[in-house]
Amino acid sequence: MQTSRSAPMLTTARLTLGGHATTDLEDCAAMWTDPRVYTMIGGQPRSREDVWIRLLRSVGQWTMFGYGSWIARETATGRLIGELGLIEARRAVVPSIDACPEVGWTLTGDAHSQGYASEALAAILAWTDARIPATTCIIDPANAPSIRLAERLGYGLRTTGVYRDAPILIFDRTARRADPPSITAVR
Structure with missing residues (x-):
């Protein structure tokens, strides 16, 4: 699919999810230096430069594929909650996962265990299920x-794979078409 789009805005009871912007760099860079964030995602903090490249990748994926990741912020405060959504990472995972988009989620350390990931991903998957x-x-x-x-989101374990010489669990999910959660998408 080749298209030129930007991320639609999604809202939930507590969150606003929008496309990445240059103004998100500092909040995202701070998130990726928190050990509560990176310990299970690569095990190393990310440099500001690496976070900048991730941000650009997120914008580019919407342009190239018509889907991508969102920045999630608390609606009431504007506080960054995390980055969640779909990626075309083309990772060197064995066995390959290139057959369909990868869903990923990264939340700030302060946002863990508050139900934000479930809330944001329910909205993202409702949007995704209508398209992918x-x-x-x-x-x-x-x-x-x-x-x-x-x-809980409906992913089932396919297999244990290998990524960067370490075991990784690979989960798959088929789109659901009935009773999406209450969300608002704005273009």
Whole structure:
């Protein structure tokens, strides 16, 4: 699919999800230096430069594929909650996961265990389910909270794979078409 679009705005009871902007750089860079964030996602903090490249990738994916990631912020305060959505990472995972978009979520350390990921991903998956037949996600085997979340969202374990010489769990989900959660999408 080749298109030229930007991320639609999604809203939930507590969150506003929008496309990445240059003004998100400092909040995202701070998030990626928090050990509560990166420990289960690569195990290393990300430099401001690496976060900038991620931000640009997020914008570019919407342009190239018509889907991508969102920045999630508390509606009431504007506080960054995290980055969530779909990516075309083309990772060197064995077995390959390139057959369908990968869903990923990263929340700030302060946003953990408050139901924000479930809330944001329910909105994202409702949007996704209307457009994409299936998605996948990869999770570190030690990341029990993300495994539980993936299972609650309807992801089933396909297999254990390998990514960067380490085991990784590969989950798949087929789109659901009935009774999406209450969300508002604005273009």
